[in-house]
Amino acid sequence: MNNTRRNLLLALLVLAAPFALAADRERIKEITSNMICMCGCNQLLGACNHLNCPTRGPMTDEVAKMLDEGKTQEQILPAFADKYGLRVLAAPPASGFNLSAWIMPFVALAIGFIAVGYVARRWKSRSPEQAAEAQSEIDTSKYHKRLQDELDNYTPED
Amino acid sequence: MAQVGQFALAMAVVVAAYSIVASLLGIRLKSDKLIASGRNAAIGTFACVTMAMVSLGYLFLVDDFSINYIAEHSNRDLPVYFKISAVWGGQEGSLLFWGWLLTVYSALVIVQNWRKHTAMMPYVTAVLMSSAVFFAGMNLFVVNPFNQIVVLQPGGVNALFVPPDGAGLNPLLQYILMVIHPPILYLGFVGFAVPFAFAIAAMASRQMGDTWIRTTRRWTMVAWFFLGVGILLGGKWAYVELGWGGFWAWDPVENASLMPWLIATAFLHSVMVQEKKGMMKVWNMVLIILTYIMCIFGTFLTRSGLVSSVHAFAQSPIGGYFLAFIVIGLSGSLYLLLDRLNYLKSDNQMESLVSRESSFMFNNLILLASCFAVFWGTIFPVISEAAPEWMGGGVKVTVGPPFFNRVNVPIAIFLMFLTGVGPLLAWRKASTNSLKRNFLWPAGIALAAGVVLFFQGVDHFYAWLAVVMSIFVSLTIAREFYKGARARSVGSGENFVEAVVNLTLRNTRRYGGYIVHFGFVLLFLGWSGQAFTTDTQAEAGIGDTITMRQYTLRMDRLAVEEVQNYTSTKATISLFENGEKVGVLYPERRFYSSSGQPTTEVAIWSTIKEDLYVVFAGPAPDGKKAIMQVYLNPLVAWVWIGGIILGLGTLIAMLPNKKSAPRTSQASRVEEKIEVEQHTT
Known part of the structure; x- marks a missing residue:
């Protein structure tokens, strides 16, 4: 009975092996698309296409080895950062000073929303007289010119 | 021929500087003769820089390797068409090419508008020639393409040296798209000098109505068109030539071209509010100033070596000069703007937050937020390195695709939403009924399609949302064409296709705009496939x-x-x-x-x-x-198809409107009724 169970488990593992390999490939791809190749190309590790690149292979193997050891992406990326410096990460970590990289675009957006809201409220609360007053300061020369042209071309009907 | 080029460059600097002085002095002294002289000098600058360009082209064609720039960027076996493109294949030549395009634009604008806008044109000339002096000056004094190779011989004597062959053009640039990509991109960058010059001229001459906007509308669209096509061609080149499988890597060079395009897109939308409602005047000035400054900033960013880029083929120590030009240009423009604020008050009040005006404001906000995110991500490595250690700085970090995608994708999806909603909102105030009428069906169908897609396995959230938004926006656009064309065919008896064509040609800006939006939808759809x-x-x-x-x-x-x-x-x-x-x-x-x-x-x-x-x-x-x-x-x-449609839509929007049919025709009446229903509800 025990033998049958063991054989069944073995068969299942053998059948599942290609899927496990595919899953590993996907995980390696996901992790290497968050890292920069250290050959100096400034490209993502997974995208570096330099012929005989000295670093892509070893770095990718290192990622695979860490995955085999059961490490997660959250453990692998800091380990690489310790080894190669923060430049190896394709995006700065969301901590310390680097947190500002992530939050500033959204802070700017929020400030923009507040500014748009403020301007819109001010425009909404303007009276028609205020608007007309502003209008009187605008350049009306083209309307005068058009009026003059039309008057010049005007032929009274009999 | 190298001496001819040198002389032409020197003359260009002198003549352009004279043009600025003559134009400004002419205004001050009210001397028409001086103003006309300044104008003629601007056209003379065009002739001088053209001469320099022709000289450099000739030197490439005859393989004159005594010239350092030619020895570094060409070789005898290089095909003729690549020898021509090698003229702008390096730092010196690309700056000369930029300056030449600027003088071409300047001459055309001056000839086209001199009699129409007599008060503004001397200022326009002075502003355009200020840029021309900078670029010609850079070429003459800092990165001269006509410098000969000099070697130090025994005894401390300098002697000219002519290598037997050149080092050749960078192989990555030996591709047919690379022959046309830089000229098209530069036509975009440089083209924004025209609306910028008119904006400054409008403020300087205190003519701050919408004359400057109406005058430069087509120039702005031409620049926007070329910049967009240039960016796409760059993407296509990266896709087929760099061999990493993608078309956009968020590299600083790519970002440098995207940033002015995003601000210019905001500008193209917000000028409509000024034209229709007399609002957002200060904002439009800010946008066009920022657009041109970002064009120069992009050049500074990629040529100075400030940030690392995979496109490192055109770097040299010119950063400081560009930075100075940016600081002077930006502070001068902003000073003028602050000084003229009183002339730039809004003419109208806003009636509702659910209106076309407010949708344009949000569209501008989103586009600028996206631009800021790109800007911030691009320069963050420099900021991080320069920040003091006690703040956690002092470290060089990389900001790559994961950052830009995570920050920009949600912003872009919101922009898509506004692309669908904005054009269908009425000016002043949109009623609840019109909202229901315009959006209920497109939103319902898009959501139903979203449910189907989810059950078919599209479970990547952003990709799913992008597709749903694409369907929603496409339906709103199709509905607009259908409604307008149906109205025409009912009244005139035209078949549906004829009605669509005539409808588009009668209001090219509006329907061309819809086509541009549809192109954007397809482009975005293609982009989402990257997931x-x-x-x-x-x-x-x-x-x-x-x-x-x-x-x-x-x-x-x-x-x-x-x-x-x-x-x-x-x-x-x-x-x-x-x-x-x-x-x-x-x-x-x-x-x-x-x-x-x-x-x-x-x-x-x-x-x-x-x-x-x-x-x-x-x-x-x-x-x-x-x-x-x-x-x-x-x-x-779909990225390329979307790009082509986007370009076609832009070209249609640039066409003048076809003359209206006689007011008595039934078609005209029905169409007008539909128009009124849609936009003043």
Whole structure:
């Protein structure tokens, strides 16, 4: 009975092996698309296409080895950062000073929303007289010119 | 000929400087003669820089390797068309080319508008020539393309040296798209000098109505069109030439071209509010100033070596000069703007937050937020390194695609939403009824399609949202065309297609705009396909096969060939789809002997569903097989199709409106009624 169970488990593992390999490939791809190749190309590790690149292979193997050891992406990326410096990460970590990289675009957006809201409220609360007053300061020369042209071309009907 | 070029450059600096002085002095002294002299000098500057360009082109064609720039960017075997494109293939020549385009634009604008806007044109001339002096000056004093090679001989004597052959053009630039990509991109960058010059002139001459906007509307669209096409061609070049499987890597050079395009897009929308409602006048000034400054900033960013870029072929120590130009230009423009604020008050009040005006404000906000995110991400490595250590700085970090995608994708999706909603909101105030009428069906169908897509396995949230938004926006656009065309065909008896064409030609700006939006939708859809890219790498000898989903690739031949300028190793691969042969692919690897650099020529099997992208990565260690990298990139074709539609829509929007039919015709009356219903509800 025990033998049958063991054989069944073995068969299942053998059948599942290609899927496990595919899953590993996907995980390696996901992790290497968050890292920069250290050959100096400034490209993502997974995208570096330099012929005989000295670093892509070893770095990718290192990622695979860490995955085999059961490490997660959250453990692998800091380990690489310790080894190669923060430049190896394709995006700065969301901590310390680097947190500002992530939050500033959204802070700017929020400030923009507040500014748009403020301007819109001010425009909404303007009276028609205020608007007309502003209008009187605008350049009306083209309307005068058009009026003059039309008057010049005007032929009274009999 | 080099002396002719040198002399022409020196003359360009002197004549352009004279043009500025004569124009400004002419205004001050109210001297028409001086003003006219300033104008003539601007046209003379165009002649001088043209002479310099022709001289440089000639020196390339005759292989004059005594000139340092030519020895570094050309060689005898280089085909003639690449010798011509090599004129702008390096730092010195590309700056000369930029300056030349600026003088071409300046001459055209001056000739076109001199009699129409007499008060503004001397200022316009002075502003345009200020940029011309800067670029010609840079070429003359800092990065001179006509400098000869000088070597130090024994005894401390300098002597001229002529190498037997040149180092050749960067192989990555030896591609047909690279011949046209830089000129088109530069036409975009430089083109924004025209609306910028008019904006400054409007403020300086205190003519701050919408004359400057109406005058430069088409110029702005021309620049926007060229910049957009230039960006797309750059993406296409990266896709087919760099061989990493994608078309956009958020590289600083790419970002540098995207930033002014985003601000210019905001400007193109917000000028409509000023034209229709007399609002957002200060904002429009700010936007066009920022657009032009960002064009210069992009050049500074990529040429100064401030940030690392994969496009590092045109760097030199010119950063400081560009930074000074940016600071002077920006502070001068902003000072003028602050001084003229009183003349830039809004003419109207806002009635509702649910209106076309407010949708344009949000559209501007989103576009600028996106631009800021790109700007921030691009310069953050510099900021992080410069920040003090106690703040956690002092470290150089990388800001790459994961950052830009995570920050920009939600912003872009919101922009898509506004693209669908904005154009259908009425000016002043949109009623609840019109909202229901315009949006209920498109939103309902898009959501239903979203449910179907989810159950079909599209579970990547942003990709799913992008597709749903694309459907929603497409339906709102289709509905607009349908409604307008139906109204025309009911009244005039035109068939539906005729009605669509005539409708578009009668209001080119509005319907051209819808076509642009549709192009943007397709482009975005193509972009969202990147979330599902897969790839594999394999070694293949003759007869070996590589399988990727429904495709099988069989290596039939590997051959080495000597070509004029390089050695090629080319693979011949039969492509099978579900077992049936559908084509033959020829991925190639080239080695350019003059520069000693290898490049890859990708083979792409493109369908509207996906691209099979095959890269000859190199020979396997055993020397008998080839390493093939195969990517399956879904929906990429839609990026290019979307780009073409976007370009066509822009061209349509630039056309003058076809004259209206006589007011008495029934078609005209019905159409007007629909128009009134849609936009003043």
